[in-house]
Amino acid sequence: MRGDSNxxxxxxxxxxxxxxxxxxxxxxxxxxxLPAFAQDPRDLIPLYRMMALTRALDEKAVALQRxxxxxxxxxxLGQEAVGIGVAAxxxxxxxxxxxxxxxxxxxxxxVTPTEILLYWGGDEQGSDFSxxxxxxxxxxxxxTHVPHAAGVALAxxxxxxxxxxxxxxxxxxxSKGDFYEAINIAGVWNLPAVFIVNxxxxxxxxxxxxxxxxETLAQKAIAAGIPGEQVDGNDVIAVxxxxxxAIARARDGEGPGLIEAVTYRLSDHTxxxxxxxxxxxAEVSARWKDEPLSRLRRYLVDKGVWTKEDExxxxxxxxxxxxxxxxxxxxxxxxxxxxxxxxxxxxxxxxLLAQRQAASQTEGGGDG
Amino acid sequence: xxxxxxxxAVNQALAHALExxxxxxxxxxxVGPDGGVFRATEGLIERFGKDRVRDTPLSESVIAGLSVxxxxxxxxxxxxxxxxGFIYPVIDQLVSHASRLRTRTRGRLTCPMVxxxxxxxxxxxxxxxxxxxxxMFAHVPGLRVVIPSSxxxxxxxxxxxxxxxxxxxxxxxxxxxxxxKEDVPDTGEAMALDKCVVLREGSDITLVTWGAMxxxxxxxxxxxxxxxxxxxxxxxxxxxPLDAQTILESVKKxxxxxxxxxxxxxxxxxxxxxxxxxxxxxxxxLAPVRRVAGYDTIMPLPRLEHSYMPSAAxxxxxxxxxxxxx
Numbered sequence: 019m020r021g022d023s024n025x026x027x028x029x030x031x032x033x034x035x036x037x038x039x040x041x042x043x044x045x046x047x048x049x050x051x052l053p054a055f056a057q058d059p060r061d062l063i064p065l066y067r068m069m070a071l072t073r074a075l076d077e078k079a080v081a082l083q084r085x086x087x088x089x090x091x092x093x094x095l096g097q098e099a100v101g102i103g104v105a106a107x108x109x110x111x112x113x114x115x116x117x118x119x120x121x122x123x124x125x126x127x128x129v130t131p132t133e134i135l136l137y138w139g140g141d142e143q144g145s146d147f148s149x150x151x152x153x154x155x156x157x158x159x160x161x162t163h164v165p166h167a168a169g170v171a172l173a174x175x176x177x178x179x180x181x182x183x184x185x186x187x188x189x190x191x192x193s194k195g196d197f198y199e200a201i202n203i204a205g206v207w208n209l210p211a212v213f214i215v216n217x218x219x220x221x222x223x224x225x226x227x228x229x230x231x232x233e234t235l236a237q238k239a240i241a242a243g244i245p246g247e248q249v250d251g252n253d254v255i256a257v258x259x260x261x262x263x264a265i266a267r268a269r270d271g272e273g274p275g276l277i278e279a280v281t282y283r284l285s286d287h288t289x290x291x292x293x294x295x296x297x298x299x300a301e302v303s304a305r306w307k308d309e310p311l312s313r314l315r316r317y318l319v320d321k322g323v324w325t326k327e328d329e330x331x332x333x334x335x336x337x338x339x340x341x342x343x344x345x346x347x348x349x350x351x352x353x354x355x356x357x358x359x360x361x362x363x364x365x366x367x368x369x370l371l372a373q374r375q376a377a378s379q380t381e382g383g384g385d386g
Numbered sequence: 387x388x389x390x391x392x393x394x395a396v397n398q399a400l401a402h403a404l405e406x407x408x409x410x411x412x413x414x415x416x417v418g419p420d421g422g423v424f425r426a427t428e429g430l431i432e433r434f435g436k437d438r439v440r441d442t443p444l445s446e447s448v449i450a451g452l453s454v455x456x457x458x459x460x461x462x463x464x465x466x467x468x469x470x471g472f473i474y475p476v477i478d479q480l481v482s483h484a485s486r487l488r489t490r491t492r493g494r495l496t497c498p499m500v501x502x503x504x505x506x507x508x509x510x511x512x513x514x515x516x517x518x519x520x521x522m523f524a525h526v527p528g529l530r531v532v533i534p535s536s537x538x539x540x541x542x543x544x545x546x547x548x549x550x551x552x553x554x555x556x557x558x559x560x561x562x563x564x565x566x567k568e569d570v571p572d573t574g575e576a577m578a579l580d581k582c583v584v585l586r587e588g589s590d591i592t593l594v595t596w597g598a599m600x601x602x603x604x605x606x607x608x609x610x611x612x613x614x615x616x617x618x619x620x621x622x623x624x625x626x627p628l629d630a631q632t633i634l635e636s637v638k639k640x641x642x643x644x645x646x647x648x649x650x651x652x653x654x655x656x657x658x659x660x661x662x663x664x665x666x667x668x669x670x671x672l673a674p675v676r677r678v679a680g681y682d683t684i685m686p687l688p689r690l691e692h693s694y695m696p697s698a699a700x701x702x703x704x705x706x707x708x709x710x711x712x
Contacts, residue, residue, distance in 0.1 A: 115455075146492040154458070155491055159482045165448045166483070169455020169463075176411070176437060176461070183455070195475070199448040206443055353492075361489045362528055364496070364551035367580050367627035 036236045039260055040250035044308045046316025053259040059321040065106060065254050066314050066324075067332060069098040072122040073311065074336035075131050076285070078344055079138060083289040087348065089140045096252070096284030098122045099310035100216045101186070103257025103279070107265050108184055110150070115167040115185040118156040119216060123186065127153060131343035132350070139347055142361070160221075161191035164200035164213065171209035171274070182268045184261075186214040190221025192235045201242040201276060210268040212261065213239075213276045217251065218283035223296035239276035251279030252310040282308060355380060389567035395537035396426045396502070396558060399544040400464065402574050404434045407462060410548060413440040414449055414466030414502075423468055424504055424563055446472055450479035450501060457499040458487060462548055470505035470557065471514035477522065484553040485528030500547045504560035506598050506648055507695055510688040517685050518597070518649040523555045524626040524658070530554040531626040532579060535600040537568040542577030543623065549576055559598035566601075580624045582632035588618035591705055592636040594659055595646040596622040599696060603646050606701035615709060625655050630662045634670070637663060641672035642708045646696055651679040673711035678704045 041050055056062055076095055082088035094101065101122030108114065114127055121134050128149025137144030137156065145155035154170075157163035167185035174181040191197050192215055204211045215235050219226045232238065239246025245264070249256040257279050264275035282305040286293045293302070318324035359366055359374040366374060390398065403410045412427055412434075418441035421428030431439040442449050446467055453463035467473045480501070487497040507516035524531045532547050532554055534540035540558065547554040585600060586607055595603040600621050607617040618636050622628070637643045643663055645656035656677040663675050678696045686694050 113459075142490055142492050145490055146494050151494060152459070154495070159478065162451065162478055162482050165451025165479070166455035166458070168448065169452035169457070170459055171455070172411075172452065173456050173459030173461055196447055196451060196478075199443070199445040200451065203443050203445060203448050203452065207440075357492075358489070361492050363488070369580070369627035369630060 034237070034240045036234050037247045038249070039247065039256045040253050041255040041259070042253040042313050042317055044252070044313050046313045046320060048317070052255065053262075055258065055262070056255045059318055059323045062255070062314065062318060063323065065102050065258070066311070066318060068126050069102050069122065069254065069311050069314070070332050071131075071336045071339060072098045072102070072125055074333075074340045075121060075125070075134065075343070078340040079135060080289055082135070082344060087139075088135065089138055090288050090290045091138045092118050092288045093285035094119045094121055096305070096309050097216055097218050097281045099254035099257055100214065100251045100279045100281055102126055103254045104184060104186065104214050104261045106258050107261035108182070112182045112184055112265070113152050113154070113170050114150065115154040115163050115170065115183060116156055117160070117163065117187050117191065117216070118158055119188065120156070120186050124153070129153070131340055132346040135343055135347035136350060141350070141352060142357070143350065143353060161187050161194035161197040163187070164191070164197050167211045167213065168200045168204050168209055171204065171211035172207065174210050175207070180269050181210065182265045183209075183211045184214065184265065185211065186216055188221060189215060189217040189219065189226050189229055189235060190224070191215070192238055193229050198238065198242070201239060201244060201274065204274040205243040208271070208273040210271070211274045212264045212268055213274065214261070215276065215278045217278050217280050220283045220287065220293075220297065222287040222291060223293075234278060236276060236278035244274045244276060246276040246278070248278045248280060251281030252308050252313065254310055254314060281310070284309060390537055390570050391564040391567050392534065392537045392540045392558070393424050393426050393563040395540040395570045396544055397428055397430070398570060398572055399541045399548075400427060400430060401433065402572060403462075403464070403545060403548045404430065404438060406574060407548075409460060409462040411438050411440065411456060411461050411463045412466070413442050413453070413463060415442060415444055415468050417441060417466050422466060424560065426502070426558075427466065447475040447479060450476040450484065453499040453501070454479060454483045454487065454497055457497045457553075458495045462498055464500045464502060464548055467501060467503040469515050470503045470519060471517060473501075473503050476501065480523065480529060480553070480555070481526055485526050488552065489528060496551060497553045498551045500544075500554045500556050502544075502556045502558060504563070505557045506559045506561055507685060507691050508561040508598065510691070513687060516691060518647070518680065520557055520625060521649055521653060521655045524655050528552065529626060530579060530624060531557065532624050533557045533559065533597045534623070535559060535562070535597055535621050536566065537570045539577060539583065539621075539623065541570045542575065543579065545574065546576035546579045550579060557597070561598040562601060580627050580629055582629040583621040583623050584618065584632065584636070585621050586617070586619040588616040588640065590616045590640055591642040591644060591708060592618045592620060592633070592640045593644050593646060593701070593705065594620045594622060594633055596625065597648065599646050599648055602696060602698045603701055605698040606705065609698060609702050610705055615705070617705065628658065628662070630666070633659060633662070634667045637667050638670040641670055643671070643675045644701065644705050644708055645675065645677045646701055647677075647679050648695055649680055650682045651677060652682050654679050673708045676704050676708050
């Protein structure tokens with residue numbers, strides 16, 4: 019029948035819509051009916067606390083970098099709700115496959131602030147998470163980790179385990195072939211994987227408008243035949259609710275999904291970047307009114323479950339936590355020089371014995 | 387027992403691995419009902435089912451990237467890249483992830499995966515189907531690069547690669563997929579990785595090679611024997627990590643070394659072997675190390691490819707020059 023005019027559907031072969039979800043407006047007021055987990059505002063306090071800890075950790079990390087005590091660091095300032103909303107929707111035995119800006123999700127899942135600082139401080143020990151042992155380390159080459167999520171999800175499917183692989187990438191990542199190839203195979207194989215796009219509007223200096231002509235990033239799911247939707251990425255309730263729905267579908271064998279969380283990168287790309295070279299300060303200032311912490315704080319205060327004293331105590335506690343993490347990180351000795359050999363293969367090949375021996379005799383070893 | 391070809395030995399090893407280890411998953415383009423374009427996976431989907439023998443979308447990067455995820459979860463994926471000419475999208479996954487997952491997580495996550503790909507020229511294949519770029523992979527720390535040159539070695543080395551706890555690029559010399567047949571008992575016995583194989587013992591010159599070039603090199607050794615020259619022939623078998631010891635010991639005995647490979651000369655893996663000899667075997671050498679290799683040109687299309695590929699005649703000629711060196 020293709021090609022024949024069809025008056026019933028206006029001649030369209032198929033048609034699609036991209037839903038959009040928001041519960042919490044920037045001014046802290048609500049729209050729509052809150053999901054079950056958010057009915058009692060007190061239940062939102064743990065989300066708020068972890069977003070605040072993330073912000074404190076980012077601030078501390080940038081300060082450490084500026085004073086020469088940490089390597090290049092990618093702050094998540096303004097995007098804390100994405101990682102927290104997603105991680106709060108996951109079960110402990112699900113697996114997170116993050117990009118390099120998901121410290122909030124990592125913290126929620128039990129990666130310690132010390133480990134995060136160790137990694138960005140230039141030490142592989144930071145990716146040997148004591149908490150979520152099966153979570154992937156951060157991924158630096160953009161979107162190359164998205165196929166890993168398909169593989170992890172296939173492992174769950176083959177073992178018939180009710181677990182879900184959750185992958186986060188950025189807006190820039192959606193322009194990469196790996197992103198499409200991964201969501202495509204996830205669709206074909208009905209894999210229990212959920213793909214989150216942290217659309218923070220900027221891929222270093224290239225704005226979202228120059229990344230793709232597509233009206234939304236969520237609609238890229240349509241090409242893969244999987245559900246795609248958009249949420250206000252600064253509304254942790256919306257992120258968590260959409261992620262819970264997508265994860266539940268995946269867990270129940272209903273296949274993968276894609277969620278575009280629309281947010282904004284309030285910081286530079288990393289500490290090695292100066293966003294003033296390509297982005298107006300006025301644009302950034304205007305976006306501060308949308309950021310995720312203040313709207314949730316207003317809501318909690320309006321509901322009478324959060325006070326000025328609570329806020330001050332939280333700031334003090336967060337600050338103490340990250341200060342202590344920084345101390346632990348700085349006090350952690352670098353690994354042995356021979357570590358670069360000893361973690362390369364399961365067993366060191368004979369051909370590398372001489373190099374290992376030579377390296378073990380180099381002076382000092384590490385810059386720890 | 388019927389003798390089988392190299393590609394049939396690959397199939398036999400895959401079947402044995404699937405049978406004996408439920409963690410083994412075979413995936414790739416056309417590996418299912420079609421049995422692979424070279425029939426390496428023929429009959430596997432019928433025996434082991436579509437869960438474990440999986441046709442992927444046409445998506446090389448995902449074959450490798452998905453294998454990384456599977457391997458990190460404890461599976462033993464064996465991916466097929468249909469031709470080496472299509473392997474380049476996969477380099478990102480190998481360099482950025484498979485090779486370094488163990489290092490970057492200090493062993494918390496590991497990557498026991500195998501990527502198989504037919505490689506090399508001489509079969510009158512279309513453009514992009516004939517190159518030999520093994521040196522690219524041998525340059526990557528954390529990988530193993532393994533190349534069989536006979537049905538028995540294909541069986542034993544592939545089983546070893548699948549059982550190895552780290553990522554292996556397994557390159558199959560497609561020109562000899564069906565060139566020779568051997569008895570290959572299906573014992574499940576793996577060969578040792580990281581070891582050269584001495585194909586022929588000799589005392590006058592060491593010929594070092596791998597893959598399909600073992601055929602020309604052995605033919606050259608036979609011709610040299612007619613001239614009273616007793617050549618030792620070494621099949622490197624695992625390029626990375628290199629078993630330099632076997633080569634050095636051979637050259638200590640013969641004093642002369644000729645390296646033969648199909649890949650272009652400059653930066654080819656022969657250069658690494660020559661460098662090892664210069665570093666550790668100089669005093670054994672009676673003549674400069676020589677290389678017979680493909681030219682530093684684009685691999686020509688089939689009408690000229692035989693002029694590109696090293697022949698037994700070129701090998702014999704280079705060996706004579708080495709033997710004539712004062």
